[in-house]
Amino acid sequence: MNKQGMQIVLYVTMLAASCNIFEPREAEPPSQSGFQYLPRTFPSNVILNLQNSVGQQDVAGYVANFTDSTRSQHSFTFVPSGDAAEIYASVLRHWTLQQEQSYFQNLVAKRRQPQSFSNLTLVPKDSIISGNDSRTYSFDYTFTFEHVEPGFAQTARGTAHFTLVNDNSEWTISRWVDLKTTNDLTWSSFKGKFSN
Numbered sequence: 001m002n003k004q005g006m007q008i009v010l011y012v013t014m015l016a017a018s019c020n021i022f023e024p025r026e027a028e029p030p031s032q033s034g035f036q037y038l039p040r041t042f043p044s045n046v047i048l049n050l051q052n053s054v055g056q057q058d059v060a061g062y063v064a065n066f067t068d069s070t071r072s073q074h075s076f077t078f079v080p081s082g083d084a085a086e087i088y089a090s091v092l093r094h095w096t097l098q099q100e101q102s103y104f105q106n107l108v109a110k111r112r113q114p115q116s117f118s119n120l121t122l123v124p125k126d127s128i129i130s131g132n133d134s135r136t137y138s139f140d141y142t143f144t145f146e147h148v149e150p151g152f153a154q155t156a157r158g159t160a161h162f163t164l165v166n167d168n169s170e171w172t173i174s175r176w177v178d179l180k181t182t183n184d185l186t187w188s189s190f191k192g193k194f195s196n
Contacts, residue, residue, distance in 0.1 A: 067174040080188035088192025116146035133166040
């Protein structure tokens with residue numbers, strides 16, 4: 001074999017060794033969710049992402065909708081409904097973003113099965129615009145989550161007031177006020193029940 005032939009063989013061997021094109025690929029680690037969320041460049045996208053993260057039962061996607069004080073000049077505040085505040089006073093009194101994450105994580109862990117039904121329906125009521133960096137929206141909500149906790153409702157209803165803030169062109173929910181408007185449990189009760 002001449003010199004040129006040797007170089008070609010050597011080149012092809014090195015290429016095959018470095019690329020491993022005929023080897024099976026390493027499986028990618030499972031992600032939290034295959035769902036693609038909308039960029040949080042508009043308040044409406046955050047609301048849609050919140051609904052989708054509940055439907056997907058995606059903890060990381062859910063928590064991303066709320067203001068994180070470690071990355072923002074604002075912080076997250078939750079004001080529970082009065083009935084739940086009485087029952088779960090010690091838990092709901094000083095609710096934090098970490099508790100929000102923990103509650104939803106616990107709820108997902110107690111789903112009836114991996115494909116259990118969950119849904120968030122939001123019916124718009126009104127909105128308030130406060131300058132360029134704040135919006136408040138009111139919704140009548142129905143929150144449904146199939147879980148295994150005996151004797152506890154799987155649906156909550158009420159009214160939610162979400163205040164969203166804009167930090168560096170990214171909107172998040174910084175304040176959430178939950179109001180009891182029906183005879184059903186409110187979302188606050190789910191938070192209190194599944195907080196630990």
